[in-house]
Amino acid sequence: MSKTLTFALMDPPFENARSTTAMRLIDLAVKRGLNVNVFAYEGAVYLPFAKQAQHPNAVHGRSLEEENHPLPRAWIAAIMKEAAAKGTKVDWVNCGLCVDERGAGEAIEGVRRGSPADFWKFAEGSDNTLVIGTK
């Protein structure tokens, strides 16, 4: 039976390297065949926000296509697809109140709304839990 890890994330996208580090860890866990639970708390509910959009970058001298700006929502979708292909699961829960206060209700497919009770349930059912808080 696959092991399960739970991650609690707090940082919003495009602010610091912790979000990218979290994605690296989640991706690696999935690549190794682990199930992953994610509880996105506070600004992290914007990580799977469906309206994230790429843009051109005049400073880089690149068009929208050339710039191919990374989007956390696309990373998450790719990790979920990778997990499905491997027969594991990424269960991503956005804190509902955090979503409401930010107007971040439009998340990508596969993300569900929840509460701290879901986080505790995740942790209880996991082999380990890593909290990556905002500093």
Added chain:
Amino acid sequence: MKVLNIVEAAYRGTLEEQDDPIIWICSAMKGANADIDVLLRGNAVNYAIKAQDASGLSFGGQEQTQPPKIADDLVRLKGKGVKIYVVDDALRERGIEPSELIDGLDFVPRSKLARLFGGYDQVWHW
């Protein structure tokens, strides 16, 4: 499963949230029967001071009517059976006297933190 939640980053969004998000999530998890305690260290030891007053915020005549009352939130959390540990070295470094703090805290020296952590299944450093 018994979990110790470490709060170190203090006053992070507390005026907007009208609470501390980690104290809040601990309270919510306790309501879901979580077996948890809280450790205040670094600047977060200030959360235990009784005389905090964050009232009076107003922008363009729009007043905040429910300012954060974090010491009261800690008292409520303790009332639910959650132990509130405070690193006493951090209090001394900041010139905070025990008489300034809410009742019922458990003080722990920095040198004994590892032993404290050993009593928990998991330690979550928020």
